[in-house]
Amino acid sequence: MRRRINHESGAAAVEFALVSLVLLTLVGVVFQFAIYLWAFQAASNGAREGARAWAVNPCSAGNQAKVVTAVSPAARTGSVNAVAAFTKGSGNTAATREPGDQVVVTVTMQAKALGFNLVPGWDYDAVITKTATARVEDVQGC
Secondary structure (H helix, E strand, O other): HHHHHHOOOOHHHHHHHHHHHHHHHHHHHHHHHHHHHHHEEEEEEEHHHHHHHHOOOOOOOOHHHHHHHHHHHHHHOOOEEEEEEOOOOOOOOOOOOOOOOOOOOEEEEEEOOOOOOOOOOOOEEEEEEEEEOOOOOOOOOO
């Protein structure tokens, strides 16, 4: 009789099943959060790379491709956009770009997602926007 009362075979499996759901969800959330942090860092790096590229060669058509290449491993396919805006420096009166002008590069993108919704209410389509500023140093070839 005593043997039947203390018989708990299978209890550990049930407890593991209940706890493992919570643990696997937490691991998934940690992975998704790491992907978002990676995407934020990649967007910042892409904006800095673009600002450097446009500061050294403001007339190059390949500068946007450099930004997209720098950012694309962390971004969803087709979601990267890089825009350069130039501001005249003090004393620059020419219609073209001159050394001393300022370039502001804005990178917008969406981070990659794991592909399934782990946390209800989490915006998986959030747009990441990062900017970087540089001074135009060279205008040869413009």
